[in-house]
Amino acid sequence: MKLIFEKSVSGRKSFSLPKLDVKESQIDIPEHLVRNEAPNLPELYEVDIVRHYNQLASLNHSVDRGFYPLGSCTMKYNPFLNEEVAALNGFKYLHPYQEERTVQGALELMYELQEFLKEITGMDHVTLQPAAGAHGELTGMLIIKKYLKENNLGHKNEVIIPDSAHGTNPASAAMAGFKVVKVNSNNEGRVDLDHLKSLVNENTAAIMLTNPNTLGLFEKDILKISDLMHKNNALLYYDGANLNAIMGKVRPGDNGFDVVHLNLHKTFSTPHGMGGPGSGPIAVKTYLKEYLPKPVVGVKENGEYYLDYDIPKSIGKVRSFYGNFLVLVKAYAYILTMGKEGLKKVSELATLNANYLKEKLSKFLDVAYPDVCKHEFVIKGSSLKDYGVSTLDFAKRLLDYGIHPPTVYFPLIVEEAMMIEPTETESKETLDEVASIYEKILEEAKNEPTKLKNAPLTLPIKRLDEVKANKELNVKFD
Amino acid sequence: MNDFPYLPHTQKDIEEMFSFLGIKDIDELYQDIPVLFKGELNIPSSLSEIEVKERLTDLTKQNKNIEEYGIFRGAGIYNHYIPSVIYPLASNRNFLTAYTPYQAEVSQGTLQILYEYQTQICNLTGMEVSNSSMYDGASALAEAILMAKRINGKNHVLMSKLVHPEYQEVSKTYVEVQGMNIEQIDYLSETGQLDLADLTSKITEETSCVVVSYPNFLGVIEDLKAIREKVPSDVVFIVVTYPISLGLLEAPGKFGVDIVVGEGQSLGNTPSFGGPGLGIFASKKNYIRKMPGRIIGETVDQDGKRGFCMVLQTREQHIRREKSTSNICSNHAFNALLASLYLNVMGKQGIREVSLQNYHKAHYLAKKLLETEKFKPVFDGPFFNEFVLESKIDPELLNEKLLEQHYFGPLILKNFYEEMGNKVLFCATELTKKRDIDFLCSFLEGLS
Numbered sequence: 001m002k003l004i005f006e007k008s009v010s011g012r013k014s015f016s017l018p019k020l021d022v023k024e025s026q027i028d029i030p031e032h033l034v035r036n037e038a039p040n041l042p043e044l045y046e047v048d049i050v051r052h053y054n055q056l057a058s059l060n061h062s063v064d065r066g067f068y069p070l071g072s073c074t075m076k077y078n079p080f081l082n083e084e085v086a087a088l089n090g091f092k093y094l095h096p097y098q099e100e101r102t103v104q105g106a107l108e109l110m111y112e113l114q115e116f117l118k119e120i121t122g123m124d125h126v127t128l129q130p131a132a133g134a135h136g137e138l139t140g141m142l143i144i145k146k147y148l149k150e151n152n153l154g155h156k157n158e159v160i161i162p163d164s165a166h167g168t169n170p171a172s173a174a175m176a177g178f179k180v181v182k183v184n185s186n187n188e189g190r191v192d193l194d195h196l197k198s199l200v201n202e203n204t205a206a207i208m209l210t211n212p213n214t215l216g217l218f219e220k221d222i223l224k225i226s227d228l229m230h231k232n233n234a235l236l237y238y239d240g241a242n243l244n245a246i247m248g249k250v251r252p253g254d255n256g257f258d259v260v261h262l263n264l265h266k267t268f269s270t271p272h273g274m275g276g277p278g279s280g281p282i283a284v285k286t287y288l289k290e291y292l293p294k295p296v297v298g299v300k301e302n303g304e305y306y307l308d309y310d311i312p313k314s315i316g317k318v319r320s321f322y323g324n325f326l327v328l329v330k331a332y333a334y335i336l337t338m339g340k341e342g343l344k345k346v347s348e349l350a351t352l353n354a355n356y357l358k359e360k361l362s363k364f365l366d367v368a369y370p371d372v373c374k375h376e377f378v379i380k381g382s383s384l385k386d387y388g389v390s391t392l393d394f395a396k397r398l399l400d401y402g403i404h405p406p407t408v409y410f411p412l413i414v415e416e417a418m419m420i421e422p423t424e425t426e427s428k429e430t431l432d433e434v435a436s437i438y439e440k441i442l443e444e445a446k447n448e449p450t451k452l453k454n455a456p457l458t459l460p461i462k463r464l465d466e467v468k469a470n471k472e473l474n475v476k477f478d
Numbered sequence: 479m480n481d482f483p484y485l486p487h488t489q490k491d492i493e494e495m496f497s498f499l500g501i502k503d504i505d506e507l508y509q510d511i512p513v514l515f516k517g518e519l520n521i522p523s524s525l526s527e528i529e530v531k532e533r534l535t536d537l538t539k540q541n542k543n544i545e546e547y548g549i550f551r552g553a554g555i556y557n558h559y560i561p562s563v564i565y566p567l568a569s570n571r572n573f574l575t576a577y578t579p580y581q582a583e584v585s586q587g588t589l590q591i592l593y594e595y596q597t598q599i600c601n602l603t604g605m606e607v608s609n610s611s612m613y614d615g616a617s618a619l620a621e622a623i624l625m626a627k628r629i630n631g632k633n634h635v636l637m638s639k640l641v642h643p644e645y646q647e648v649s650k651t652y653v654e655v656q657g658m659n660i661e662q663i664d665y666l667s668e669t670g671q672l673d674l675a676d677l678t679s680k681i682t683e684e685t686s687c688v689v690v691s692y693p694n695f696l697g698v699i700e701d702l703k704a705i706r707e708k709v710p711s712d713v714v715f716i717v718v719t720y721p722i723s724l725g726l727l728e729a730p731g732k733f734g735v736d737i738v739v740g741e742g743q744s745l746g747n748t749p750s751f752g753g754p755g756l757g758i759f760a761s762k763k764n765y766i767r768k769m770p771g772r773i774i775g776e777t778v779d780q781d782g783k784r785g786f787c788m789v790l791q792t793r794e795q796h797i798r799r800e801k802s803t804s805n806i807c808s809n810h811a812f813n814a815l816l817a818s819l820y821l822n823v824m825g826k827q828g829i830r831e832v833s834l835q836n837y838h839k840a841h842y843l844a845k846k847l848l849e850t851e852k853f854k855p856v857f858d859g860p861f862f863n864e865f866v867l868e869s870k871i872d873p874e875l876l877n878e879k880l881l882e883q884h885y886f887g888p889l890i891l892k893n894f895y896e897e898m899g900n901k902v903l904f905c906a907t908e909l910t911k912k913r914d915i916d917f918l919c920s921f922l923e924g925l926s
Binding site: 001003004005008012013014015016017020021022023024025027028029030032033034035036038039040041042043044046049050052053054056057058059060061062063064065068070073075076077078079081083084085087088089090091092093094095096097098099102103104105106108109116119120122131132133134135137138142145166167168170171172173174175176177180218220222223247248249250251254255265269271272273274275276277278293294315316317318319320321322323324325326327329332333335336337338339340341342343344345346348349351352355356359360371372374395396399404405407410424425426427428454456459460461462463464465466468469470473474475476477 | 481482483484485486487491492494495496498499504506507508509510511512513514515518519520521522523524525527529530531533534535536537538539540541542543544545546547549551553554555557559561563565567568569570571572573574575576577578579580581582583584585586587588590591592593594596597598600601602606607608610611613614615616617624642644645647648650651652655656657699701702703724725726727728729741748749750751752753754766772773774775776777778779780781783785786787789790794795796797798799800801802804805806807808809810811812813815819821822823824825826827828829830831832834835837838839841842845860877881886889908911912913915
């Protein structure tokens with residue numbers, strides 16, 4: 001479809017501003033700093049804009065439209081209630097530099113959310129500042145870096161990360177100034193303890209673990225891993241991308257983790273917004289409290305909430321202001337709605353759904369690791385090659401059936417991987433239907449492989465030429 | 479029974495699923511975990527929709543918001559008008575409940591929106607390429623400084639003292655662990671502009687980048703042309719900008735700036751207690767492979783039809799892992815949509831008009847405030863919609879009195895710069911009405 005710029009007609013407008021009610025001053029800016037040519041923005045009438053975006057919306061798949069089982073992304077349903085409360089004027093029209101006594105409600109919400117997250121993770125202190133999971137990872141790794149430095153352990157510069165880890169883990173560790181060391185998975189899909197032991201040395205700063213891991217498997221040896229690390233003065237970092245499997249069932253803080261991040265846009269139902277905003281709070285054990293980024297929300301004896309900037313060893317600030325506040329409001333509303341029993345139920349049903357779909361698919365596809373999984377599982381697509389098709393072809397054909405493909409080609413340790421996370425908000429009928437679609441596509445792969453190779457066939461657009469996109473970069477309309 | 483919303487399972491469903499899996503209860507799916515939590519979470523029990531709404535509404539009542547109170551404060555987050563069409567259009571659930579466009583064929587809406595956003599940001603800033611958003615202005619600046627190091631391998635950062643203090647702190651957190659060090663450049667006490675002599679004297683062989691804010695934190699418009707002349711060509715010139723000002727001010731790209739970053743909240747996003755807004759990030763084209771964040775490009779499908787997809791993903795963490803240009807994964811795409819919608823509604827004429835109104839309101843406010851004789855002028859450099867005055871009344875008292883009148887007064891600068899004493903930073907936008915300004919001034923005249 002046409003770009004908004006191609007719909008522009010000189011002289012059209014849709015803005016409406018009142019007439020200036022003050023006397024015009026002379027523009028007292030040196031001439032060379034004044035813009036002579038107005039920025040090239042489209043000129044449109046309001047109806048043009050409305051139709052443009054409605055057309056664009058119809059080109060997107062979304063959770064509201066259908067099954068969206070992206071592994072490790074927890075594409076659960078995003079309640080309307082949360083949107084409504086986050087849009088209250090008393091939240092969205094707050095300026096960050098208002099006097100504290102004029103934002104007591106906002107601070108109380110943040111304080112309570114900190115308390116809830118402490119309880120869910122089994123940790124001691126929380127900051128709500130990080131804007132996303134990866135931002136939380138960076139914040140957590142900076143805290144570890146600072147702690148080590150302050151305690152004469154600054155030589156510790158190696159962070160161990162499993163080969164199954166999310167890409168953000170090594171990227172965040174590197175951004176915090178660490179060297180990344182890869183630990184292998186064993187044939188059960190868990191961290192290979194012997195390999196880990198061989199890697200731990202006096203330079204080991206930390207291990208970053210996702211538990212359950214990206215294969216959806218719980219790291220059963222977590223207490224052994226935590227002992228091993230702590231004996232070597234190394235810390236444990238918990239990547240909370242997969243927390244949806246274990247709320248009320250397991251608390252990372254009880255298993256030896258020192259730093260934990262959470263993804264409010266995954267586990268706590270805030271919408272993914274085409275890529276963000278998310279929110280990635282982190283939780284730490286008491287001994288790391290003094291390194292948290294500034295400020296944290298505190299409460300005085302008289303019940304007044306305040307922003308506490310008095311954190312002398314703080315890593316500093318990781319963003320402006322206090323966090324993605326409106327996202328926090330949505331997560332808070334979700335926790336109130338579900339309550340303690342509901343959150344536990346969420347994890348149990350997420351796990352039940354994943355195991356159910358895994359068993360269904362295992363009748364005709366290869367599950368990479370047959371163990372009981374948690375919230376997600378991985379299909380090994382290499383046998384598709386027998387029919388001359390790939391995981392990518394299979395994924396593209398799913399689009400024709402109106403369902404979103406899983407995360408594909410990740411984790412890296414599974415050949416032709418399809419990583420499926422149904423979430424708890426999908427019904428049994430949906431899972432049954434999805435399984436039958438997968439089976440049907442497999443039949444097509446055997447009998448009519450071109451249907452997969454050319455997929456999608458039914459969408460307004462066919463498969464895109466990504467080579468051309470990267471070779472002849474066009475990232476701006478001229 | 480299932481008593482919780484958003485969980486579709488009936489007892490019958492659960493029984494059938496158990497039976498299919500050959501299990502008797504849910505605990506069998508957690509048997510492999512040796513470290514189960516046996517307790518009960520200390521969190522309240524589930525509330526109904528009505529109760530949740532009541533609780534949240536009660537919390538908002540303990541806040542004073544800037545729809546009910548007037549505001550003369552900006553400092554990074556601004557109270558601009560958001561046209562009615564923007565939020566309802568953006569809130570389309572096919573935008574809100576989608577994620578990163580990993581499957582381009584069912585994400586053309588997202589991809590085209592972000593491609594259009596990139597184009598608008600380029601046109602507004604005068605730059606050649608833009609990414610599809612960062613978290614906020616502060617982290618965008620920090621990432622720009624890291625990018626400068628990728629460009630020239632150097633570690634010395636020269637940063638104007640009048641870059642937003644929070645951005646300076648965030649930059650320090652991000653870049654010092656990479657072995658970079660930040661040195662401040664002073665400003666001239668007469669104009670409130672960058673001290674060019676100080677800049678020149680501090681540039682060394684090791685200087686990686688020079689960072690200035692346009693307008694700066696104290697509202698003064700820096701002379702980018704004069705600064706550019708002092709920045710050697712192998713030093714990366716980074717400008718932090720305030721997008722609304724660019725309807726009136728010359729685009730930074732026109733002065734040969736290498737990277738432009740900024741907070742995009744002022745474009746169609748509510749103040750939201752400081753987040754989420756979005757980080758704007760644009761640069762010269764030849765640096766595109768060093769950029770952080772997602773970038774959308776145009777291409778064609780198998781039939782030659784135009785389509786869009788993510789490009790240069792080999793820079794990113796999911797491919798390059800520890801060697802990526804940034805760890806960023808989730809960005810602020812939804813806020814970029816709001817910004818893009820805003821720029822479409824305002825268009826070529828509207829952005830100019832709103833920018834001019836900000837200028838005129840602020841200049842009227844400054845003139846009227848000085849006439850009260852409760853303030854002394856501080857800088858004579860040109861300003862956009864924020865300016866510094868020295869208050870003859872104790873600033874805390876001033877704001878206390880204004881709060882009683884339902885106004886948020888100016889920002890008290892000594893909280894950010896120790897040497898600022900009684901200096902305060904006022905802001906006016908197109909939403910600041912003449913009657914509010916006139917009331918403010920007559921009220922102040924009555925204060926002793």
